[in-house]
Amino acid sequence: MAGHAPSNHCWQYYVLVPGKECPLPMGDLLSRVLGSYDLVISGIRQENLKAKKGVWFIDTDQGLLVLKKMPVDSVERLRFLLAAVRHLQERGIKIPPLVPTRSGEAYVMADGFYFIVSQAVRGFPPHYERERELAAMVKALAAFHKASIGFVAPPGSKERSHLGKWPESYAGQAVALAEMAGSARLGDFWQKAGPYLRIFRDRCLQLREELLQSGYWSWVEKVRQGGGLCHQDFAAGNLVIDACGEINVLDIDSLTMDIPARDLRKVMNKVMKKRGSFDADLGARMLDWYCQVNPLSRDELNVVRIDLEFPHIFCGLVGKYHQGRGEDWSEGKFLRKLEEIIAYESSKHAGLRKALGR
Structure with a gap:
């Protein structure tokens, strides 16, 4: 719930003067x-600010801290997140500790927004092309999932x-693609798509049927009874x-x-998409790294294979274009992304079966 420490030359710095408004x-x-907070604050750097969330780096007498505007719509949702973080931290997952307020609270509510302060972490992000760092990342994901077992949302959250x-999500994506396919659309993007x-x-519908016949429901019930969390952007x-x-x-x-497959699919898609196609050998190694820490049946x-084979990325891109959500993307960028994603999605079927030895 924090950011890693920024390099000073990347951020505009504001000195806070007592009695004067922050600029x-x-x-x-x-x-x-x-x-x-019981802090002596000397300065602040704004990393980002959006309608629902924001991040600021704060220079204090306790070192560099992170102030975060949380994208939650209620205190009950925030309590869920904070309880989950405590559960993970108590089981060895390294998540930056929160700084309590003067009154010992974990957050501040002001003008309808919820804020937390946590310690900043100094270091560097893992690199997907460095196998040692990628392996550490995948094993950390497995440890995250394993540590989340037993979590129960507390009362009041x-x-x-x-x-x-x-299954409902898969069906919804199939309907959305069918509706777009049934409408006459002009332009290079739709001609290609x-x-x-x-x-x-058709792949969405086929994979939905495979999901319904798979061990998906058993896995869902296992997590429902025993607890389990996904990060969603590991x-x-x-x-x-x-x-x-x-x-x-x-x-x-x-x-x-x-179920953990949600995070595994997202991580593997991010890594493989950068390579342009699904690398079966790397996919097999990533699954092996994961299973060394958190074995899967x-x-x-x-189920992981089914969700990876589902065209989530293609659905996301054409949905973004159709709904006009890429205001900062040129037509050429959309077309390039479309060509890359079609190539990647088309490579997954054979690559996944090879990775799983099928």
Whole structure:
């Protein structure tokens, strides 16, 4: 729930002067929030600020800290996240510790927003092309999932869960692709995407049937009864290798209850997509690294295979284009991404079966 320490030349620095308004967007609000902490603050760097979330690096007498505006809609949701973080920390997962307020609270609520302060982590993100760092990252993911077993959302919290929702999600993606395929659309993007809308719609439906016949429901029930969390964005940008060579996990904003396959699919897709196609040998090694720490049964590995083969990335891109959500993307960039993703999605079937020895 923190960021790694920034390099000074990358950030505009603001000196906080007592009695004067902070010269940043939301400056007055930030001053009030930070006033709830027993800190001597000398300066602040804004990393990012969006409608629902924001991150600031704070120079204090206790060292470099991170102030975060949490993207939650209720205190009950925040309690779920904070309880999950405590559970993971108590079981050895390195997540930056929170700094309590003067009154001992874990957060501050101001103007309808929720804020937390945590220690910053100095280090560097793992690199997907360095196998040693990639292996450490995959093993850290497995340790994260293993440590999450036994977590139960406490009373007074609002649980986030994706358990049991995959078949409905798969069906929804198939319907969306069918609707786009059935509408006449002009332009190079739709001319290129058109045939694949039907191809991948059919794949969505086929994989939904495979999911329904797989060990998916048993795995869901196992997590429902025994507890289990997914990070949802266990990527290099949210991880820091510290001076001891250990991986620290950042940005737990999206924690959800679900089976581990959700995170495994996202991590493997990120790594493989950068290579342009699904590398069967690397895929086999990544699954082996994971299973060294958190073993998966043959049925569970089959569920991982199904979710990896599902065209999540293609669905995401055409949905983004259709809904006009890429305001900062040119038409050419959309077309290049589409060509890359079609090539990657088309490589997964054979690569996954080879990786799993099928």
